Every structure is written in structure tokens, then in C-alpha cells.
Amino acid sequence: MTQVLDRAAAHAAKYLEAVQKRPIAATATMRELRSRLAKPLPEAGVAPEKVIDELVRDVEGGILGSSNARFFGWVIGGNLPVAIAADWLTSVWDQNAASNVTAPAEAVVEEVCGEWIKELLGIPGSASFAFVTGCQMAHTTALAAARHKLFADRNWDVERKGLAGAPPLRIVTTQNRHESTLRSARLLGIGTEAVEYVGTDNSGRIKIGNLEEALRAAGQDPVIVWLQAGDLNTGVFDPFARACPIAHAAKAWVHIDGAFGLWTATSDRHRHLLEGAEQADSWATDGHKWLNLPFESGLVFVAHPLAHRAAFSQETSYAVPLEELRNQKDWNPEWSRRGRGFPAYAAIRALGRAGISEIVERCCALATRLVDGIGELPGAEIVAKPIINQGLVRFLADDGDHDRETDEMIRRIQARGVAWFGGVTWQGMRVMRVSVCNYLTQERDIDMTLASVRDALRD
Ligand SMILES: Cc1ncc(COP(=O)(O)O)c(C=O)c1O
Structure with a gap:
């Protein structure tokens, strides 16, 4: 009875290790995912281990790496192993x-x-x-x-x-x-x-x-x-x-x-x-x-x-x-x-008040470092410096169409796979939102992200 659970635990451990290294954005299209997952309604049951193995195989590329330390889109947060x-x-x-x-x-x-x-x-x-x-x-x-x-x-x-x-x-x-x-x-x-x-x-x-x-x-x-x-x-x-x-x-x-x-x-x-x-x-x-x-x-x-x-x-x-x-x-x-x-x-027992406080303060400091770092890149502009862990930046186009340029830069950064940001319309302009709230995010993630944004500007 527990074989299927062992199997899931093994897949989970593998995923948790891989998610920090692989591209953050989903790489499979919806069409590909449908073609793999939309099987005919089964008349007879399938062995549980096979169901789990095939599920893991079929969702490949369709899991957004939002628990990656360099995922800065929306305000989603990571997933503490103790809480999992x-x-x-x-x-x-x-x-x-x-x-x-x-x-x-x-x-x-x-x-x-x-x-x-x-x-x-x-x-x-x-x-x-x-x-x-x-x-x-x-x-x-x-x-x-x-x-x-x-x-x-x-x-x-x-x-x-x-x-x-x-x-x-x-x-x-x-x-x-x-x-x-x-x-x-x-x-x-x-x-x-x-x-x-x-x-x-x-x-x-x-x-x-x-x-x-x-x-x-x-x-x-x-x-x-x-x-x-x-x-x-x-x-x-x-x-x-x-x-x-x-x-x-x-x-x-x-x-x-x-x-x-x-x-x-x-x-x-x-x-x-x-x-x-x-x-x-x-x-x-x-x-x-x-x-x-x-x-x-x-x-x-x-x-x-x-x-x-x-x-x-x-x-x-x-x-x-x-x-x-x-x-x-x-x-x-x-x-x-x-x-x-x-x-x-x-989670609260594992972190204690001090651990939660450390995550909050680190995320806020890293959000400032990230927004300031992007702001120093050629063609980038800080729109809102973080008060805590959220900030806004945009990218300027020579022809004045900064909205298009900002959306294009978000697409290029996502395509590079190292970091992930989303776009939003704020006070009438397209901006890239920076949100840092993953317990795993460290200074080296900010440095890797800045290098990737710099590369995306040259793409
Ligand atoms: C300020 C704020 N309020 C409300 C929500 C909605 O929260 P939920 O998606 O958990 O319903 C969010 C989600 O990002 C948020 O950032």
C-alpha cells in the first residue's frame, strides 16, 4: 500500500532538487500538455505506481518553477520542506x-x-x-x-x-x-x-x-x-x-x-x-x-x-x-x-519568530538590491523602489514605446530561464514587478538574476 507513497516521495525529492536548477518558466505548451494528459476516460483502473510515474512524466515542462529562489513574479512564496x-x-x-x-x-x-x-x-x-x-x-x-x-x-x-x-x-x-x-x-x-x-x-x-x-x-x-x-x-x-x-x-x-x-x-x-x-x-x-x-x-x-x-x-x-x-x-x-x-x-515551530523575521528582512534587503541593480543597467529605469519586498522597474525604448520594450524584456528574461518576473500596468504604464518572498532567495540569486537581465538586454 505504501509503495506508491515511496514512489511519490522519490519523485518529490528529485523535483525539489531540480527546480532550483532548471528553467523557471514552463517549457511545454498547453497543446503538448493536453496531448499527454488528456487520455481517454479509463474504463479499467491503472496500477497506482504507474499512475504516479506517468503523471510525473506527462506534466514535464508544465510545472512553473515558482518555488525557485529566483522566481520574482506575483507574491507567491516558496515551500518550506517541513511544511510540505x-x-x-x-x-x-x-x-x-x-x-x-x-x-x-x-x-x-x-x-x-x-x-x-x-x-x-x-x-x-x-x-x-x-x-x-x-x-x-x-x-x-x-x-x-x-x-x-x-x-x-x-x-x-x-x-x-x-x-x-x-x-x-x-x-x-x-x-x-x-x-x-x-x-x-x-x-x-x-x-x-x-x-x-x-x-x-x-x-x-x-x-x-x-x-x-x-x-x-x-x-x-x-x-x-x-x-x-x-x-x-x-x-x-x-x-x-x-x-x-x-x-x-x-x-x-x-x-x-x-x-x-x-x-x-x-x-x-x-x-x-x-x-x-x-x-x-x-x-x-x-x-x-x-x-x-x-x-x-x-x-x-x-x-x-x-x-x-x-x-x-x-x-x-x-x-x-x-x-x-x-x-x-x-x-x-x-x-x-x-x-x-x-x-x-x-513551519512556525521550525522557523521560530527569529526565523520568520530573518526571512522577511532578507527578502526586503534583497528586493532593494535587485531593483537598484536593475536600475543601474543601461536602458532600465526604477519606477518604484521597494518599501518592503515589492518594487517596480521598466525598460526604455529608443522610439519611446517603453510599454512594448518592457513587455519584450519580460518575455526575454522569462525565456532565458534563470529568473522570472511578471508585468503589470501601473499608473498607466507597463512595468516589471519585482517581488521577493521566497525563503531560499540569497544574494547570489540576485547576482545571477542581474547577470541574466543584463544578457536579456543584449538579446
Ligand atoms: C495584497 C494582496 N491581497 C490579496 C491577495 C489575494 O490573495 P489570494 O491569492 O491568496 O486569494 C493578494 C495576492 O497576491 C495580494 O497580494
Whole structure:
């Protein structure tokens, strides 16, 4: 029975070693992958070892090397071996993490991780939490709790009556919000038209005067103020210490998107960026980014446990004291789900606070080194220097078509296979985004990357 597992472990070990050396970009086309993988529906079963061997063979070239130390696209993070090991065991144990009855140890591990992560991120110990799939679901969960409280404060039972006929709920944010904001607004019936953008200062931080104006204009209507702790492009942090008291004075709910930026709380050098963030009403973050966990490791924290639970509990329980035993399904948007606590537990134990802090600080220092290094190359320009681990650069064309040149350079760098960056349109121009959040990335990776970008400029 375990032969197939041994086989998978051997393939995994081989992959983990190879992924740091082979081209990062996928080398197989979708057509090639389909031709290998789209076999006729099998009528009879195939031997498990053969299935695994052929799977590994057939996906060859179709696995993006996003756990490579020189993968700087999006904000994806690597994969700590200890977390992979715990993730494997999670599958082996096959616990239904819906409740403390179906998954007792997972329930306790989630409790422990919830407390540890609140402590690591500087979130008040009284906040409730849930392990969700990613930051998108963390936002949606937080906003469901916000929706409950904002309407309950106005004597409107939104879980029972829905939104039809309720006072209009709006989200006040800036253009630096992640796209996931809009999907959460769609899923919760708030609607994207209810998302209102206010201005920012030159560094992209919400302008307090504009926030005050938007809150005044909302009058008595419910408002969620959505702030960023590290935006995707420049890593900007909103001024929480000023914004939170103003929002609360207007009876608004403050949500912080700290998908990766909240982890700067572990760093003596960068923690100041989060000053006042502990005053928020909810926080969303990801474990797959800076904690380098496998995917499906989003986390949400809510400063109002009763509102959180009222939005999710299957019993209408707001008046009931919180049980001693925490049933995950009462805080999560799902019933049956995978145990998401074990990989986080393993990673935090293996790294400790010091190890997490070291990763965060190293990634930030390396992001600056990388952006500065690219900026020194002929024809390259720094668009945004990293505040933490995110930065932007672009490439200039003699004929003035810098957007085309930047996209072409991204293509050439990807084709060289040494490093991987993605492109984005930022303030109307095409730029190459630099994101450093893999625990493996070292100075030598930055040097190899700079050499490859230099070569790509000559291609
Ligand atoms: C700032 C920010 N918010 C939200 C998200 C969405 O996170 P997820 O993809 O885990 O849902 C991301 C993803 O990169 C992000 O960078």
C-alpha cells in the first residue's frame, strides 16, 4: 500500500532538487500538455505506481518553477520542506477539519496557530480567526463579519433578511486595493459600484482628508474602510494610526489587507509601518506568501468574535456564550475542508519568530538590491523602489514605446530561464514587478538574476 507513497516521495525529492536548477518558466505548451494528459476516460483502473510515474512524466515542462529562489513574479512564496511534510501528513490523516469532533488534533493545532500568528502579527489576542483557502476568502470572511455588525448596529438582521431594503453598504478604499476586494464585494452582495475610491498622497497612502470627506458623505450609512498593509506593486502601507480612529469615530469598520505586509510585524526594522494596525476590526493574510507554506493557507482575524461567529455559525448563536471548544465550521465559510493548521504549525515551530523575521528582512534587503541593480543597467529605469519586498522597474525604448520594450524584456528574461518576473500596468504604464518572498532567495540569486537581465538586454 505504501509503495506508491515511496514512489511519490522519490519523485518529490528529485523535483525539489531540480527546480532550483532548471528553467523557471514552463517549457511545454498547453497543446503538448493536453496531448499527454488528456487520455481517454479509463474504463479499467491503472496500477497506482504507474499512475504516479506517468503523471510525473506527462506534466514535464508544465510545472512553473515558482518555488525557485529566483522566481520574482506575483507574491507567491516558496515551500518550506517541513511544511510540505506536514501537508503530506494532512492528506494521510484525511481529517475533516469542520469540527473538533471530526478532527480533534487539527482543531487544537488551529487554536494554537491562531494564537501564535496573532502574537507574531501584533493582532489583539481577543480577536477570533479562521483558516481559509487564501486572502480572497479571508477578505470575504472578514467582510461577512463586518456586514453582520454594521447592520446589527442598525437593527437589521442581514443573515435573515439579506441586503434588499437594507441601508446601502459601501467600501471606502484607494486604487491600491487588490482585485480581490472587488470579488469579495460581489460575493457578499455589496456590489462593485459600492466601492468608493479616495485619493492618495504621492507615496500611495490614503489621504486622511479624503477619507474624512468620504465618511462624512456616507452619513449614517454603514461603511467598511479597506486599508492596505503592503500593496502588491509598491508595498505601500496606509497610515493606520491616523485612519483607524477617524473611521471608528464615524462608526465604520476597518479592514486591513495584509496578504504579505502583515508579516513585517515580525521585523524590528519594518514593524513601524504597521503602527496603529492593531486598532483595525479585521485583518486578512496569507501563509503561502512570506511564511512559505503550501497553498490553501489564508488566515482571517476579526476583532469582534461575536460578529464573526454570527456571520458563519450554523446555529444562531450570538446570544450564546462562546463554547470552550472551538468548532471551526462556526468561523469558516466551509463545512468539510482540509486541515490547514498542520503545515502552519510545522513551519512556525521550525522557523521560530527569529526565523520568520530573518526571512522577511532578507527578502526586503534583497528586493532593494535587485531593483537598484536593475536600475543601474543601461536602458532600465526604477519606477518604484521597494518599501518592503515589492518594487517596480521598466525598460526604455529608443522610439519611446517603453510599454512594448518592457513587455519584450519580460518575455526575454522569462525565456532565458534563470529568473522570472511578471508585468503589470501601473499608473498607466507597463512595468516589471519585482517581488521577493521566497525563503531560499540569497544574494547570489540576485547576482545571477542581474547577470541574466543584463544578457536579456543584449538579446
Ligand atoms: C495584497 C494582496 N491581497 C490579496 C491577495 C489575494 O490573495 P489570494 O491569492 O491568496 O486569494 C493578494 C495576492 O497576491 C495580494 O497580494
